[in-house]
Amino acid sequence: MDFIEFDKVTKIYQSGQTECIAAKDVSFNVQKGELCVIVGASGAGKTTILNMLGGMDTVTDGTITVDGQTVSGFSKKQLTAYRRYDVGFVFQFYNLVQNLTAKENVELASQICKNPKDAAEMLELVGLDGKENSFPSQLSGGEQQRVAIARALAKSPKLLLCDEPTGALDYKTGKAILRLLYDTCKNEGMTVIIITHNSALKPMADRVITVKSGQIESMTVNSTPMPIEEIEW
């Protein structure tokens, strides 16, 4: 059985008289422990897919199954629990709480889940040892994104969702973050989904899903992913 399965998922946004079809008959699957890249241009519908997968938005039609659970049928409360225990998020703009130190930002997530990992360990894992007590404003963009990844990992989620994780970072830092995500996927056996408009990232993924105009254009499985260091864009 597939770890993640989208079956003809459709999302229609209704704003007044006009309907906007954000996703139409989206079907794909992802295996456990895979690093999957969902790629597409701006407005292609990748964020819609991420929102639905992450339990932040409901589907209009179709089913989403994650690890045997039918997420598309969840109530609001179940969705919150799903986000809380099963999903880790990494945002384009890190979304750290400015008023909390790096460690506290990690704790913000870890204090609400069942089997949290130690915040300090997580920060060490993402290579931020010694910066636990720094505030976000005292950290570089890359460092902030590392904190965000640590925050996501501290919950020991089943699934790590990353929305343009390198979008606000420079080339080098972006590469380092991707490396971290890759390592996490491989070392921790975590299923990682990266959403990006940058097709150059395709080679590093186990699975590449291309989205266009709210529909899946193609899905390819890459049996020999290329190390990130070798990818150039």
Place this chain on the structure above:
Amino acid sequence: MVMKYLKLILREIKSSKARFLSIAAMFALGVGFYSGLGSTMPVMKKSMDRYADDYNLYDIELVSEYGFDSSDADSILSADGVKNAVFSKSVDMLVNEGAARFMSVTDDINMMRVLEGRMPQNSGECIIGRNKMNGNIAQIGDTITLSADNSQDNLDMFKVKDFTVVGIAESPMFPSVQRGAAQVGQGVLQHYVYINESDFDTDYYTEAYIQVQGAKELQLYTQEYSELVSSVSNAVENSGIAQQQLDRVKSDSQSELDDAKAEYEENKQLAYDELDKAKAELDSAAAELSDAKASISDGEKQLANGTAEYQTKKAEAEQLLAQSQAVFDENTEKYNAALAEFNTMYQYLADTYGKPAADIQTAAAKAELESAKEELERGKTELEAAKNQTQEQLDAAAAEIENNRALLENAKNEYDRGLAEYNEGLEKYNSERQSALDELDEAEKEIADAQAEIDELSLPEIYVFTLDDNYGVNAFSQDAERVNNIAKVFPILFFVVAALVCLTTMTRMVDEQRTKIGTLSALGYGTAAIALHYLIYSCVAAFAGGIFGIALGNIVIPLVIFNTYTILYSLPSIVFGIDAIKALGAFAAALLLTAAVTLWAATDSLKSCAAQLMRPAAPKNGKKVILERVGFIWRRLSFTTKVTCRNILRYKKRFFMTVLGIAGCCSLLVTGFGLKDSISGMLPVQYGEIENFDLTVYLLEDTQDVRDCIEQNSDSCMFVQNTGSDAKSSSKSLECTLLIPQSSSDFSEFIDLHNRKTGQKLDFLQTGEAVIAEKLSAKLGLGVGDMISVKSSDGAYVDLTVSGIAENYIYNYVYMSAQTYESVFGQPPEYNQVFVKTTDPAAAGDNISLNENVASVMNTEDMMTSFDDIFDSLNGVVLLLIISACLLNFVVLYNLTNINIGERVREIATIKVLGFYPLETDSYIYRENVVLTAVGTALGLWLGIYMHDFVIKTAELDMIMFTRSINIESYIFSALLTFVFSAFVNLFMHFKLSDISMTESLKSIE
């Protein structure tokens, strides 16, 4: 350009309703409260003015020593500025229900507002003034009877003593439920009654009421009005009315005296005539008496003569009889000798011749003898007859004499009686004459005195009163001023908070629109143009709020306060009006404040160049808080607590503002509840802790009889003198009440004199010292050891040393011992009140009030009830404070939470994505609110103490001190209510929080 701008702003407003509304609401509150409270005094004063105008209330009242006569009207009306004048009769009388003023109904001036029934038309009818405080004196159809306790002089002023109530009305002369002073009873006027003038039995009027030309057009209580009225009252005083009254009274009195003089002369003549007549009668009696006397002495003489004659006659007769007797005796002897010779011869012859011879021999002799004997017998009979005749004659004479003597005796007696009568008459005549003369002398002297009095008559004292001297009209204006004092403080609080709300809101708005500002700036818009946009936005909000506030505030606030005061005053209707200067001032202040605050908020952003603005603003940096340096505490805090601590200290402006807003709300609540505590709290303390007795008996006269009666009906009692007076210090003066107990030693059982702050018991046994009530001490600025001047009954001030300041809430007492009173005032106290302790106040009160020397008996419990009613009126003010507190709290908290959420949408979306349940999300935000509410509440409770203190000091009356303390319950209620309001706002914001979409977390930073 302008249109475009307006369109832009309208769109802006539409898209940010909450923001616009919160600025508008804050300024509506600020401006509304300021101008609403500010216009309350004018509204109250205008309402009184309208009442006075509608019912033609007098402007000037004249009272003359000589009273008025209808002929005085001319000189009053001739004075410059007098529009109209009427005369009325009035006198304060005791009726069963208390002291009432009886007045004659007047035309045109001082018209009545008839509430029920009608005006009196016939003799013996009356219309009564409504009494909201003590209940009406009677109902329609009832009869009011003048009490027999009234002085005869007063009773004589009425033709009718019983009046049937035909109507209930209100007179503009008595706008307050308190009617001022009365000349009878306890000195407090409780009722007023209007009757027909013809039911008075006096030929003079007691007052004249004057309306001033042009006074109606001016507003009562204004400088212009006072000046106009005082100029007219001067004119009236100088109109010669006094001289005219003097002339009139003089000529009236003179003619009266002349009549009396004529009558006197007549009476004098009459008296003299009568005396003369009596004298003549006496004289004729005397003449008669002397006649009688003469005839008596004649009679006496005659009687003496008669007696002498009788004696002579008697002697003569006796002599004659004796001669006859002697002749007879001689004859008898001769006979007897002849007989004896015969017998001897006979014997001899018989012896010698024998008898017959002898008989013969002697026959001749014997015959001779026999005839002699016969002759003798005849002589004897003759003598006897003569004797008898003489005796008879003598007896008759003697009887006559006796008769005459008796007659004379009678005459004598009669004469004596006549003499005695005459002497008596003479004496009576003399004394009567004397008294008549004395009386005449006296009358003459009286006439002379009266003449002297008339000659000495001087100009009458004419007292001029204006409406300033009218108890109710004046008290109402003072109450209005008091409201105005309160109006000066509260709105400032609202303004400060409004400015802060505006500042944070506009700062937030400018922050949110950074990119837009940057874009506009990059497109070449000038700084001024961009700033103008925000300026117009906030000013439109302030403008709209201000207009709304002025409109609503000027209706609701005066209405609430006016209605509150209608419990104490009888004004028919409220006259709305806006104090334009205040309203415009508040309006201008609001706009200026908004503009200043907006410019300040926008300046920061506008200083930056376009390029900087286009980039996202650096989020406000996280900072370590001081608490973190105290590691052992910080480590123990839960994670969320730490977050809360950081957030609270992160936004200082907001922190300050929230705390201030909540503190304002809480302090308003404390003030409101505290006001109620202070007012209702003073009664139990005054009548339970300080004054410890059940009845107060008001005496008409302090007699042994009444003392016995009271002592019998009480467990213990204390006689005191209670008199109104004035007290003054070097700078101020205040009405006070002198209280002088008869006995100082057990006075403390009745009144517990102690200092409120120290709790120390006070005594006042030293001569020349006095204990004064706390309010007096505060108002006059007197401390222990200072001198207080107290007015004595003759108007002079005497000095006393203040030996203590006693806790006291009602009436400004000056307590002193009887010895002190006597030594300082130079006269012993006259006890006119008795404090009575008893186990059954109702029964004892009934018994005591039956005594004729008792004017009335007041039950302490009843007194508390009647005070309670007055204080209920303040509930409206308390409610107003609580409502405004709610509004303030709501607007501030709503606005701040709104901003807080607005600024942290991303953060909130993120934690939602992280899987925070709705309640966790709420508490993540609200924990700060709770802490801020707690801090604000604490500050508010503290500020409330001062605000409460200020408010009660401005609101309390001169004769009353409210308790300064606030009950612990009030603090608790205030705090609880503040939290409840906060919770309510938070509940409101919960929906806003749950509406935040998680997709916000994914959006790029604008």
